[in-house]
Amino acid sequence: MEAHPEESTIDTHLQQRRSPRQLKTRRARQVALAALILLLATVCSGIPGVIGTAGAAILPWLGLGLLAVLLTAALLARRVIVLTLVPVLVWVLAMAPSLPGLPVAGTEGTTPITVASQNVRAQSGGAAASAADLAGNGADVIALTELDGESLAAAGETLAGDYPYSFAVGTVAIWSMYPIADVEPLFLGLGWKRALRVEVQTPTTPLAVYVLHAASVRPGHQQDRDTMLAGLADAVAADPAAALIAVGDFNATSADPALSAIRAQADWVRPTDGTLGFTWPAAFPLARIDQVFVRGLSVLSSTTIRAGNSDHLATVTSITP
Structure with missing residues (x-):
C-alpha cells in the first residue's frame, strides 16, 4: 500500500x-x-x-x-x-x-634529623654523584639501595669525610654523621639480604633506622616482594625502639595493599611539598615506590629531589622526636 x-x-x-x-x-x-x-x-x-x-x-x-x-x-x-x-x-x-600533608615546626630544644634515601640504580655509575648531591642537601643520614660493589665503594669514598659511620649489607647501605650501633642485616623471610637495621645515636635520642630494597615486581612474580614487606612489618612490630624510621625502595606504590601491614605498625610519611611524592621514573615520575615510614617521630618536612643520574628520585625527610 x-x-x-x-x-x-x-x-x-x-x-x-x-x-x-x-x-x-x-x-x-x-x-x-x-x-x-x-x-x-x-x-x-x-x-x-x-x-x-x-x-x-x-x-x-x-x-x-x-x-x-x-x-x-x-x-x-x-x-x-x-x-x-x-x-x-x-x-x-x-x-x-x-594524599600530601603539611610541614610542621620543630619543637624548641630538639635537634631535627634529615634522612635521605635513594635507589641509585646498579651499574649506572652515578652512586658517587647521588651521595654528593644528598650530602649537599644537608642530610644527616644517607641510605642508598641497589648498590653493587663498585657503586658501594664510590659512594663510600665520597661520604667518608663527613659521614664516618656506615654499614652495608647486600644491595643496601647507610652512612651517618652520628655514631651507629646495633647493626643488623635483615633477611625478611628470604634467603638473601636486601635490608638492614641500625641504631643512630642522634643528639636527642637513639633512632632505629631500617633500610629496605624490596624485591622487584613483575607480572606473575611478586611473592618475594610481598614476603619482604610483611617481614619488615613484623620486624617493626617487634622493635622496642621509641623512635624509628624505615626508608628505601619498597617497589610498592603508596596505596598498594601489600603496605597495609607496615602501615598498621608505623605512619606513612606524607610529602609536604604539595605533591604526591612520585619517585619513579625520574625523567617523568608516575608513581611513588620509594617510601618513608616513621614511629615515635614528628615529620617536619618530606620531599623528593633529583640526585645523581638514577632512574629514581630521592626522598628527603626531616624528623624530630
Whole structure:
C-alpha cells in the first residue's frame, strides 16, 4: 500500500523530535558506563595480590578520568551526574591515605634529623654523584639501595669525610654523621639480604633506622616482594625502639595493599611539598615506590629531589622526636 505524503511528513517530524532525546540517552549511558569502569578500577586497588598492586599503581591517575567523566556529565548528561559522584567519592576515600600533608615546626630544644634515601640504580655509575648531591642537601643520614660493589665503594669514598659511620649489607647501605650501633642485616623471610637495621645515636635520642630494597615486581612474580614487606612489618612490630624510621625502595606504590601491614605498625610519611611524592621514573615520575615510614617521630618536612643520574628520585625527610 502506498503511503500518503501526510503520513511520511508526520514520521519525519517524529524522528526529528526523538533524535535529540535518543542522543541524550546514549550519552548518559556512555557516561554511566565510563563511571562504572572507573569505579571498578578504583575498588580493585584495595584487593590484595596482583590485582591490588596493579590497581594501586594507576589509582592516582584514575582521578583524571573521573574528572573528565564528571565534567562530561555536567555538560552533556546531567541526568547521571549524581551517579558519577559515587566513583569520585570512592576514589577520594581510596586516595586519602596517600594524599600530601603539611610541614610542621620543630619543637624548641630538639635537634631535627634529615634522612635521605635513594635507589641509585646498579651499574649506572652515578652512586658517587647521588651521595654528593644528598650530602649537599644537608642530610644527616644517607641510605642508598641497589648498590653493587663498585657503586658501594664510590659512594663510600665520597661520604667518608663527613659521614664516618656506615654499614652495608647486600644491595643496601647507610652512612651517618652520628655514631651507629646495633647493626643488623635483615633477611625478611628470604634467603638473601636486601635490608638492614641500625641504631643512630642522634643528639636527642637513639633512632632505629631500617633500610629496605624490596624485591622487584613483575607480572606473575611478586611473592618475594610481598614476603619482604610483611617481614619488615613484623620486624617493626617487634622493635622496642621509641623512635624509628624505615626508608628505601619498597617497589610498592603508596596505596598498594601489600603496605597495609607496615602501615598498621608505623605512619606513612606524607610529602609536604604539595605533591604526591612520585619517585619513579625520574625523567617523568608516575608513581611513588620509594617510601618513608616513621614511629615515635614528628615529620617536619618530606620531599623528593633529583640526585645523581638514577632512574629514581630521592626522598628527603626531616624528623624530630
